[in-house]
Amino acid sequence: xxxxxxxxxxxxxxxxxxxxxxxxxxxxxxxxxxxxxxxxxxxxxxxxxxxxxxxxxxxxxxxxxxxxxxxxxxxxxxxxxxxxxxxxxxxxxxxxxxxxxxxxxxxxxxxxxxxxxxxxxxxxxxxxxxxxxxxxxxxxxxxxxxxxxxxxxxxxxxxxxxxxxxxxxxxxxxxxxxxxx
Amino acid sequence: xxxxxxxxxxxxxxxxxxxxxxxxxxxxxxxxxxxxxxxxxxxxxxxxxxxxxxxxxxxxxxxxxxxxxxxxxxxxxxxxxxxxxxxxxxxxxxxxxxxxxxxxxxxxxxxxxxxxxxxxxxxxxxxxxxxxxxxxxxxxxxxxxxxxxxxxxxxxxxxxxxxxxxxxxxxxxxxxxxxxx
DNA sequence: AGGTACATGTAAGCTGTTACATGATTTT
DNA sequence: AAAATCATGTAACAGCTTACATGTACCT
Numbered sequence: 334x335x336x337x338x339x340x341x342x343x344x345x346x347x348x349x350x351x352x353x354x355x356x357x358x359x360x361x362x363x364x365x366x367x368x369x370x371x372x373x374x375x376x377x378x379x380x381x382x383x384x385x386x387x388x389x390x391x392x393x394x395x396x397x398x399x400x401x402x403x404x405x406x407x408x409x410x411x412x413x414x415x416x417x418x419x420x421x422x423x424x425x426x427x428x429x430x431x432x433x434x435x436x437x438x439x440x441x442x443x444x445x446x447x448x449x450x451x452x453x454x455x456x457x458x459x460x461x462x463x464x465x466x467x468x469x470x471x472x473x474x475x476x477x478x479x480x481x482x483x484x485x486x487x488x489x490x491x492x493x494x495x496x497x498x499x500x501x502x503x504x505x506x507x508x509x510x511x512x513x514x
Numbered sequence: 515x516x517x518x519x520x521x522x523x524x525x526x527x528x529x530x531x532x533x534x535x536x537x538x539x540x541x542x543x544x545x546x547x548x549x550x551x552x553x554x555x556x557x558x559x560x561x562x563x564x565x566x567x568x569x570x571x572x573x574x575x576x577x578x579x580x581x582x583x584x585x586x587x588x589x590x591x592x593x594x595x596x597x598x599x600x601x602x603x604x605x606x607x608x609x610x611x612x613x614x615x616x617x618x619x620x621x622x623x624x625x626x627x628x629x630x631x632x633x634x635x636x637x638x639x640x641x642x643x644x645x646x647x648x649x650x651x652x653x654x655x656x657x658x659x660x661x662x663x664x665x666x667x668x669x670x671x672x673x674x675x676x677x678x679x680x681x682x683x684x685x686x687x688x689x690x691x692x693x694x695x
Numbered sequence: 696a697g698g699t700a701c702a703t704g705t706a707a708g709c710t711g712t713t714a715c716a717t718g719a720t721t722t723t
Numbered sequence: 724a725a726a727a728t729c730a731t732g733t734a735a736c737a738g739c740t741t742a743c744a745t746g747t748a749c750c751t
Contacts, residue, residue, distance in 0.1 A: 351703070371703080372705090398702045400703090401703075
């Protein structure tokens with residue numbers, strides 16, 4: 334699942350520009366799968382074009398660079414199908430928040446609390462965004478599965494942090510004392 | 515949170531070899547945070563040694579390369595504290611499983627079912643492993659928070675897949691028909 | 696006046712992955 | 724007999740991130 338495949342995937346749903354592909358991974362139906370930057374997307378699109386897997390249509394715009402809308406070609410569609418038939422890669426995560434929590438005993442309670450609260454806020458914002466998306470564009474069964482999956486995960490995280498917040502904060506305020514007494 | 519910081523973090527808990535550091539991210543207390551490969555760890559350890567952030571003790575062994583056990587130096591401990599005071603990075607995920615599920619309509623039901631079942635099995639194995647770890651070595655409040663967090667996530671995933679499995683399979687077996695009738 | 700959204704692209708640098716190299720011991 | 728565990732390390736390659744380069748239009 335490299336950036337090229339990710340672009341093919343978005344384009345299989347609808348034609349899009351590089352800018353719009355990025356949005357699909359931020360807000361759209363491909364959120365929860367991964368993030369991708371412009372620095373990956375534009376070169377990937379150029380490579381796909383070179384390989385004949387996508388075609389492009391240019392639209393002139395005032396005061397902006399021309400908008401380049403890409404479409405899958407039939408070889409592009411086949412390349413996507415091939416990629417989908419490769420063995421599934423293991424998921425990759427890198428979670429800095431959990432890393433900090435492992436060293437919560439070295440943080441001051443106020444910083445710790447601020448970290449947890451801002452994470453809960455972020456999570457709740459994401460949850461609201463997904464719920465809104467579910468109403469606006471239903472999508473097919475796969476889309477619904479993925480969005481529901483993301484929703485379940487974010488809710489679990491927010492709830493977990495809320496429920497264990499004071500346990501961590503308590504341990505931080507009363508380092509060894511609580512056990513001894 | 516680069517590999518160097520990750521190594522410092524493990525060493526702050528106890529002295530360890532490169533091999534043992536890797537295990538800490540596979541099975542040990544640092545699971546759920548990220549995976550790291552030997553190809554990242556050994557060069558990171560060499561760099562940390564060059565910067566005086568860790569020291570090393572060699573133990574001769576028969577039939578194996580010498581075991582090199584690294585320890586944090588006081589500058590290493592400070593470097594870790596500095597890293598912990600930097601702003602938290604956003605989490606990174608790349609989930610190939612969800613990506614496949616988005617295109618479940620292109621998969622045969624048997625392949626789709628096999629994908630979901632094997633994912634559930636993997637998840638249950640991980641859950642069992644964490645629960646065992648929770649009993650064996652309790653750890654401090656931060657450790658417990660992180661392990662509980664991981665546990666909650668894996669359980670949510672397994673449950674979600676189980677509960678929505680037949681919805682996806684059903685959509686795959688009866689493409690448009692079900693809606694029309 | 697400043698921030699955000701729109702819109703594309705390049706280049707250097709940093710990081711991580713994978714394959715290679717070597718090999719004994721223990722478990723299944 | 725095969726696979727996993729123990730044990731370290733290098734080198735090439737692939738990939739991603741970040742900074743740079745450019746500029747308008749709208750909203751607060």
